[in-house]
Amino acid sequence: MKKLFVLVTILTMAYFCQAQELNIIEQDYKKALHIARKENKLIFIDFYTGWCAPCKKLDRLVFQNDSIQQLLGKEFVLLRYDAENDKVFNLSKKHHISSYPTAIILNPEGYVLTKQYGFQGEDFDRLSENVLKFTGQGIVAYREHNVLKGYANTIDISMYPQFYIDYVNRDNIKVTNTPEFKAYWKSSVNRTSEAYFSTLIYFGSDVPDFVADTTLLYKKDYLGLYGVTDTETLFYFLSAAKFGRAISAKNQEAFDQAEVYAKKALSKAWTDDIIPGFKVTFFKAQNRWDRVFDHYQQRKDRGQLSHENISFFCRDVYKNCEDPQVIAQCMDWMQEITAREPVYDYLDTYAFLAFKAGNREKSRKIAELALAAARKENRKTVKIEELLERL
Known part of the structure; x- marks a missing residue:
């Protein structure tokens, strides 16, 4: 809540005191560099691809947000660069872009100030917080004349x-x-x-x-x-x-x-x-599933595993593990989870584990609960119905 309040305060101050339109350039590096030099601004390069879901989320939630645009407009030119359309300006090659989104901040002369691979966050608050933190690092580096010396400001x-x-x-x-x-x-x-x-x-x-x-x-x-x-x-x-x-x-x-x-x-x-x-x-x-289970047990004991994490691991055990002790221990975990959260995904995993353990009666009982949960959640039921037929 405190972070959100600080962020809202910053954005409000920016809007009323320092608001400036953000120049957004699509793909044209020379144009972005010309504007940056003319207006003495930094270049924020957003490397994206057309198929990248996190890229689309970042653009929709952050770069298209009016308040963020007003805030960034004072210091930055935003260059949105399709990393897989690189035959003209060669920025993806120069900056070895292989994951998306990747962000780079250049000074007005085109030298690299800072770089970041991806921005964490599922919503506006977290994403914008991380973007603003990154841009702040770029501004500090520029004011302190810190560039990454190995990267030239030209592309040969x-x-x-x-x-x-x-x-x-x-x-x-x-x-x-x-x-x-x-x-x-x-x-x-x-x-x-x-x-x-x-x-x-x-x-x-x-x-x-x-x-x-x-x-x-x-x-x-x-x-x-x-x-x-x-x-x-x-x-x-x-x-x-x-x-x-x-x-x-x-x-x-x-x-x-x-x-x-x-x-x-x-x-x-x-x-x-x-x-x-x-x-x-x-x-x-090495098929040493006892050691694998020990690792997950330690993480579970430290509170580092969510129900989803545990279910995912137990599904892996169902598919790939033949150690009866590990299978039994995973069944105990899934029994504990489904007692607290009887949703389809967890009941489904539990039913298949019980089937692998040879406990057909328990598997049938849990599978019926999973089927009911799937219908309630409007989920596909083909796999669980196939299991019930086998039982």
């Missing part, structure tokens, strides 16, 4: 490898097994150049292990040139790729090496966040 497309250009342009999306792709990482290209860094972060999940290992030598350089956000994102991709290969091979030694690499490459906050998830995936690959 000839510096980028052709496979990268083709991929971003969607002219050829099958490049990672080509001779050109493989040769690029062994070439004598400048490892700290903007073009190399952008290509590396874009394909971080696909490069060979030796590239990831070599990249560690340049971590300090990358932090100084490209900032914390992009450097940590790069090393996340490289670490995740190592974990992924170890999991696919079910190789404990490779997994341990990936963990060591991640702890060298990433901050403790990052590794504390990502390593447990990779361990769970590795346990699943």
Whole structure:
């Protein structure tokens, strides 16, 4: 409530005291840059795609909001840029845009001030709060003359490898097994150049292990040139790729090496966040569902799992686990949840778990409750009806 009050106050003050129309430019980077230089404003680039639901929500709830437009108009030009329509201005290539929405703030000369991958929030209050926080960071960086030094304010497309250009342009999306792709990482290209860094972060999940290992030598350089956000994102991709290969091979030694690499490459906050998830995936690959359950039990005990989280995990157990003890423990969880919240999704999971456990009587009873809940909630009933037929 306090945050909402502060936000409303800010917006009201902006509207009456500093209101200014927001210039919104569609796709034309040169036009946005011309206006920014003429009016001494920053450029907020909103990278989106036509199929991106969070992008549409951000635009509808925030950028189309009159109060937000009035507030941003004083300091910014908004450039809405379709990231998959990049053959004219090449901004997606320059800024290695591969997730949406991504936001970048440039100073009036086109230098990068700050960058953010996505904005958290499901409603206007949370989304607008995060957008305003981001724009505030951009304003502070501009006033303190802090730019990301590795990014030039011009775009020389000839510096980028052709496979990268083709991929971003969607002219050829099958490049990672080509001779050109493989040769690029062994070439004598400048490892700290903007073009190399952008290509590396874009394909971080696909490069060979030796590239990831070599990249560690340049971590300090990358932090100084490209900032914390992009450097940590790069090393996340490289670490995740190592974990992924170890999991696919079910190789404990490779997994341990990936963990060591991640702890060298990433901050403790990052590794504390990502390593447990990779361990769970590795346990699943090894069919060690008792260890997977222990992980979720600990999270449940700490109050970190919602009913939806628990049901999703228990559905995974139904589909993939053959450990009778884990199945029985998940049934206990679903019994507890459905007693509190007897909705279709949870009853459905409970019924299928009981069926897998061989308890046909309980499965039938719960399935009938699930069917009634589905009809009440106007949900499709095909799967639960099929289960009842099998019973």
